[in-house]
Amino acid sequence: MAAEKPHLNLAVIGHIDHGKSTLVGRLMYEAGAVPAHVIEKYKAEAKEKGKESFAFAWVMDSLKEERERGITIDIAHKRFDTAKYYFTVVDCPGHRDFVKNMITGASQADAAILVVAAPDGVMAQTREHIFLSRTLGINQLIVAVNKMDAANYSEERYKEVVAQVSELLKMIGFKPKDIPFIPTSAFEGDNITKASENTPWYKGPVIMQALDDLKMPEKPDTLPLRIPVEDAYTISGIGTVPVGRVETGVMKKGDKVIFMPSGVEGEVKSIEMHHEEIPQAVPGDNIGWNVRGIGKSDVRRGDVCGLVSNPPTVADEFVGQIVVLQHPSAITAGYTPVFHAHTSQTACQLISLDKKLDPKSGQVKEENPTFIKAGDAAIVTIKPTKPMVMEPVKEIPQLGRFAIRDMGMTIAAGMCMSVKQK
């Protein structure tokens, strides 16, 4: 097998019906990631019917049909290759209640394609998704000004949409001049793999080129060791075995580790992944590790393992920037919902509302607001009701994000700006 290309997780975001799914389908199709038997079936049918122009739509329908009949094996995982990278694609769900999964889930996106339909321009979810992608730590963006076919491939309309989106991005801290804005029609295939004749006025990169121009994110293995504990088991003949996924840093056999907030320490006796012993674990590894000197009841889900020399931070209070996604009324100081961060679920109180930010601009709109509501972004001070590990997003991004849940809904998403240690 040839050496694997470097891997990037790609999120596709944007307003509903702006063509996200069509773009994902188009990328898969153009990159040759559609199974060979589907292409074969298509060729046979096209030959029989004497027409080839309906290729793309036909292939998408066939894939859907395969899925319904249970043929496609791994439906939650879409991948395709460009010249330089291989991508795993997440076509982000539209409903806000999935935001929790994007934050606490295993696959953090390295880059995003923001899809904005040219006829509509910026819509409510466009704004919300740009905010969220920033919260989720996505720093690399490609903007597809999509459905250009429905806007007569008008350069004027393209420029209007670019101006609208740039304005929004600038306020949130993105640099629009570093971001490619590509006029596309995912359905027709314009500017996906090669420059389209329909947009002779556009001289920038096509989507595939823009994907290859992305930079590899800095590897999290140079950060301090952090492994959120999913669970701890007692295994006869071995001892106590916590399991979890390495988020940052490297853990080696023999390391002295500490579990926070419990505070118990021990020495790593052995590490296993996929039932095989490994000398060291790196970010992304799903491992079980046996620690000398700890009992099963000393460690629990929500604890974070780090090195004794650089233990995980336990927050007495922390300051967070949040985006309120939905709430039936208003949020005031004293509100105590459940915070989902890494593997922990902890009730935390919003002890003060410090600043309300303008969601359209990101600028401070009000100091010490009396309430915040759906659609608002704010800086708030948060006090966990019991000890929990939280890290500033600037230092350890993987441990600095959270979702706020209440009444069975995802109320808000946020990131930790600073921590007052216990």
Add this chain to the structure above:
Amino acid sequence: MGEVAAKMKVMPETIETDLNELKEKLRAAVPAGVEVYGEIVEEPVAFGLKALIVTIIVGDQEGGTEAVEEAFANVPGAENVQILELGRL
């Protein structure tokens, strides 16, 4: 409204938990409106411990994966439930 596929990891309560029985119980616990896609797969973790990987399909709508996460977490023999990957179909 579209559909969302989610790959979930269910950890057993102990290393002795009968995984075949757990698979059946998980299937029986699936709430209305949620579909288990294909087989529930055993994935080795460490020291003989195995996780169950379940792919589900839910509507892209209110509640998200909440109902199914809760239902699985309440199945006897299941210790915890985690979403590994998720995306629109």
